[in-house]
Amino acid sequence: MDVCGIDPGLEVTGYAVVRVEGDSPTLLEAGTLTTRRSDELPSRLVNLASAFAEVLNQWHPVAVGVEQLYAHYKHPRTAIQMAHARGVLLAAASQDNVVVHSLSATHVKKFLTGNGRASKQQVQMAVQAMFRLPALPEPNDVADAIAVACCCANHLTSATLEVCQ
Secondary structure, three states, rough: OOEEEEOOOOOEEEEEEEEEHHHHEEEEEEEEEEOOOOOHHHHHHHHHHHHHHHHHHOOOEEEEEEEOOOOOOOHHHHHHHHOOOOOHHHHHHHHHEEEEEEEEEEHHHHHHHOOOOOOOOHHHHHHHHHOOOOOOOOOOOHHHHHHHHHHHHHHHOOOOHHOOO
């Protein structure tokens, strides 16, 4: 069973695909989908959706875990841009008939590190240890996407999916 994880962003979206066979997941692919800041918003959104559709077409995951939208009240523009990006990613998954599960960042961090308030570096280190990676996954968006994929896969395999929703 392959599961895709997404850490949505307009400029940089982290994604990861993990395969679950047996007790531990295998990292198949992880990376970023990027848009150019100089492009107009509609063009950026189309490019993001298209790039994510390619990931879905390559791996055919059974589910996509996506980090819920969170933004600090001091940065409302960032929240709006993230919401646009998240929306086209969800639409791309739905168009491909992939089930989407929304997970809070605190839930993912608690699953991975035992601490719902873990730092970005703690998440990176946990992902590095879990998959025995030679270096910390960079940028943070990639580590977050791997963590989301693992958390979603864990809930799918342990039949506690209602916790993710």
